[in-house]
Amino acid sequence: xxxxxxxxxxxxxxxxxxxxxxxxxxxxxxxxxxxxxxxxxxxxxxxxxxxxxxxxxxxxxxxxxxxxxxxxxxxxxxxxxxxxxxxxxxxxxxxxxxxxxxxxxxxxxxxxxxxxxxxxxxxxxxxxxxxxxxxxxxxxxxxxxxxxxxxxxxxxxxxxxxxxxxxxxxxxxxxxxxxxxxxxxxxxxxxxxxxxxxxxxxxxxxxxxxxxxxxxxxxxxxxxxxxxxxxxxxxxxxxxxxxxxxxxxxxxxxxxxxxxxxxxxxxxxxxxxxxxxxxxxxxxxxxxxxxxxxxxxxxxxxxxxxxxxxxxxxxxxxxxxxxxxxxxxxxxxxxxxxxxxxxxxxxxxxxxxxxxxxxxxxxxxxxxxxxxxxxxxxxxxxxxxxxxxxxxxxxxxxxxxxxxxxxxxxxxxxxxxxxxxxxxxxxxxxxxxxxxxxxxxxxxxxxxxxxxxxxxxxxxxxxxxxxxxxxxxxxxxxxxxxxxxxxxxxxxxxxxxxxxxxxxxxxxxxxxxxxxxxxx
Numbered sequence: 316x317x318x319x320x321x322x323x324x325x326x327x328x329x330x331x332x333x334x335x336x337x338x339x340x341x342x343x344x345x346x347x348x349x350x351x352x353x354x355x356x357x358x359x360x361x362x363x364x365x366x367x368x369x370x371x372x373x374x375x376x377x378x379x380x381x382x383x384x385x386x387x388x389x390x391x392x393x394x395x396x397x398x399x400x401x402x403x404x405x406x407x408x409x410x411x412x413x414x415x416x417x418x419x420x421x422x423x424x425x426x427x428x429x430x431x432x433x434x435x436x437x438x439x440x441x442x443x444x445x446x447x448x449x450x451x452x453x454x455x456x457x458x459x460x461x462x463x464x465x466x467x468x469x470x471x472x473x474x475x476x477x478x479x480x481x482x483x484x485x486x487x488x489x490x491x492x493x494x495x496x497x498x499x500x501x502x503x504x505x506x507x508x509x510x511x512x513x514x515x516x517x518x519x520x521x522x523x524x525x526x527x528x529x530x531x532x533x534x535x536x537x538x539x540x541x542x543x544x545x546x547x548x549x550x551x552x553x554x555x556x557x558x559x560x561x562x563x564x565x566x567x568x569x570x571x572x573x574x575x576x577x578x579x580x581x582x583x584x585x586x587x588x589x590x591x592x593x594x595x596x597x598x599x600x601x602x603x604x605x606x607x608x609x610x611x612x613x614x615x616x617x618x619x620x621x622x623x624x625x626x627x628x629x630x631x632x633x634x635x636x637x638x639x640x641x642x643x644x645x646x647x648x649x650x651x652x653x654x655x656x657x658x659x660x661x662x663x664x665x666x667x668x669x670x671x672x673x674x675x676x677x678x679x680x681x682x683x684x685x686x687x688x689x690x691x692x693x694x695x696x697x698x699x700x701x702x703x704x705x706x707x708x709x710x711x712x713x714x715x716x717x718x719x720x721x722x723x724x725x726x727x728x729x730x731x732x733x734x735x736x737x738x739x740x741x742x743x744x745x746x747x748x749x750x751x752x753x754x755x756x757x758x759x760x761x762x763x764x765x766x767x768x769x770x771x772x773x774x775x776x777x778x779x780x781x782x783x784x785x786x787x788x789x790x791x792x793x794x795x796x797x798x799x800x801x802x803x804x805x806x807x808x809x810x811x812x813x814x815x816x817x818x819x820x821x822x823x824x825x826x827x828x829x830x831x832x833x834x835x
Contacts, residue, residue: 334572334573335565335567335569335570336565336567336570338485338566339566341563342480342482342564342565345541345564346481346489346492348537348540348541349432349473349476349541350489350493350495350496351496351533351534351537352436352469352472352493352534353469353492353494353495353496353497354496354499354500354530354534355435355436355439355465355466355469355500355530355534356466356469357496357497357500357530358500358504358527358529358530359462359466359500359527360500360501360504361500361501361503361505361644362504362507362508362523363408364405364508365504365505365507365508366508366520366523366524369508369519369520369523370517371518371520372517372520374517376449376452377398377400377404377452380398380400380401383398394768399762402762403762404456404459405761406757406758406762407456407460408459408462408463408466409463409757409758411459411460411462411463412463412464412466412470413750413754413755414467415463415464415465415466415467415471416470416471416747416751416754417747417751419431419467419468419471419747420744420746420747421743423547423746424550424590424743425551427543427547427548427551428473428543428544428547429538429542429543430543431471432534432537432538432541435465435466435468435469435472436531436532436533436534436535436538437465437531438461438464438465438468439462439464439465439528439530439531439534440531440532440535441461442457442460442461442465442527443458443462443524443526443531444458445458446459446462446524446527447521447524447525447528448525458524467754469534470753471743471747474493474730474731474733475544475734476544477490477493478490478731478734479546480564482565483799483800484663484798484799486735487798488662490662490731491655491658491659491727491731494655494658494727494730494731495652495656495727497726498648498651498652498655498722498726499652500530502644502645502648502649502651502652504523505648506645507522507523507526508523508644509640509641509644511523542560542564545558545560545561546802549577549580550581554578557577558570576801576804577739579803580739580740581739583739583740584739590740590744591744593740594741594745599806600741601815602819603737604745606732606733606736606794607733607736607737607745607746607748607752608749609789610732610749611729611733611749611750611756612752612756613729613785613789614725614726614729615753615756615757615759616782617678617721617725617783617786618775618779618782618783619718619721619726621768621775621776621779622685622714622717623718626643626714630642630643646711646715647715650715650718651718651722651726653722654718654719654722654723655722655723655726657722657723658723658726658727658728659727661723662727662731663798664798666796666797666798667728667731668794668795670723671728671787671790672790673724674720674728675720675724675725675783676720677716677717677719677720677724678720678724678783679780679784681713681714681717681720682717682779682780682783684713685710685714685776686774686776688706688709688713689773689776690773690776692706693773695773729753732794732797733745733749734746735797736797736805736808737805738803738805738806739803793814795808795809806819
């Protein structure tokens with residue numbers, strides 16, 4: 316099928332070759348279908364907070380929490396009622412996803428990216444059904460764990476699929492679609508929560524939880540029609556099938572240069588006996604390992620949680636009244652979606668570093684502005700019953716700019732960058748490390764967030780701003796650019812980097828290096 320043509324230099328070794336091809340409709344539709352895997356994660360993020368704030372849900376499954384919340388009449392804007400039990404229930408998904416991501420690594424490598432995505436969708440669907448039909452807390456917990464397993468498999472396999480299947484000079488565009496689907500899932504879930512909470516009889520929470528099965532069904536059906544990636548097929552010994560597929564997705568017959576690079580990556584991978592042992596022990600994988608740990612760590616410590624927490628309070632002050640939560644979800648959700656589209660359009664033009672750095676600076680400026688405004692008005696007591704409308708409007712504007720900065724930088728690129736930097740022999744394990752760290756710190760931040768807010772007051776904004784400074788400096792000094800570099804050529808960026816080159820003292824892509832790795 317016809318499309319936009321491209322030809323870019325790049326090869327193993329020193330002799331540049333061309334990767335000819337077209338942006339075919341087949342690969343566009345395939346990648347968009349795969350990106351739907353982000354919906355299950357986004358929908359769950361959006362649905363959880365809304366359901367656990369519905370009185371009928373709490374009264375049925377968490378009666379003590381329900382009565383304690385009803386008795387909480389404090390006007391303190393810092394110290395809201397905090398139930399560790401309820402938070403633990405909500406966050407249990409992330410622990411399940413953390414554990415599942417390591418099992419997903421093995422499945423993704425042995426059976427391919429497509430089957431791992433399909434399995435994740437199936438498990439997530441079962442979890443959604445159990446939650447929707449829950450009559451006892453045990454059913455909720457089982458369903459929640461199954462949802463976590465589904466998220467772990469999807470988040471491990473989908474970014475890899477997108478990075479391997481994409482033409483390398485469109486890799487950023489298509490991979491960011493995963494984050495776009497996450498933001499759409501969050502927005503849709505928030506809208507559902509608002510309307511389902513108004514259903515008479517108090518059973519709206521069942522609809523909110525049950526409709527999580529819809530994105531799961533979408534990814535399951537999509538998986539049946541998706542082909543696996545050429546890289547995965549070659550890695551599993553199906554070279555001829557991979558070559559035929561590569562011709563189809565590139566839209567040309569001359570795919571020898573790219574195919575030979577994938578074969579060379581496979582030959583390197585054969586010399587690696589244990590991907591987990593090598594990724595943690597071999598010096599030449601140290602740069603990728605550091606990135607797979609620090610990027611999700613910083614992503615969860617940007618402070619997006621504390622910013623979003625205050626949005627409904629401020630929208631209520633502006634005059635939306637009982638519709639404050641809806642307007643907060645819609646406005647911040649729409650900005651989240653639109654700003655992610657900026658990353659889709661410019662990740663492959665401006666580069667990852669540019670967006671990381673600009674987003675970090677933008678978040679820092681507006682996070683400090685919000686901290687100053689909240690601190691000036693709430694003080695250290697937090698006892699405020701009424702806020703001037705002008706004040707709320709200014710803070711909401713700052714929040715919108717902050718959300719936009721996150722949504723076109725650390726939001727999508729936190730998934731894109733780690734998925735494209737690993738060589739084939741450790742790619743599946745590397746992505747699992749990325750997902751596990753992301754889920755771990757999502758869990759930890761959720762568990763301690765309200766307690767920190769009550770203790771640190773407006774200083775919590777400064778606390779997260781400190782990490783924004785750290786991560787922006789880290790990007791500037793230690794994060795090389797990856798745009799327009801073939802995924803099987805990525806080791807060159809570490810060899811040329813002022814700091815990471817010290818870990819690449821021998822050619823990574825040769826048999827001698829692989830032998831050295833096994834001896835480490």
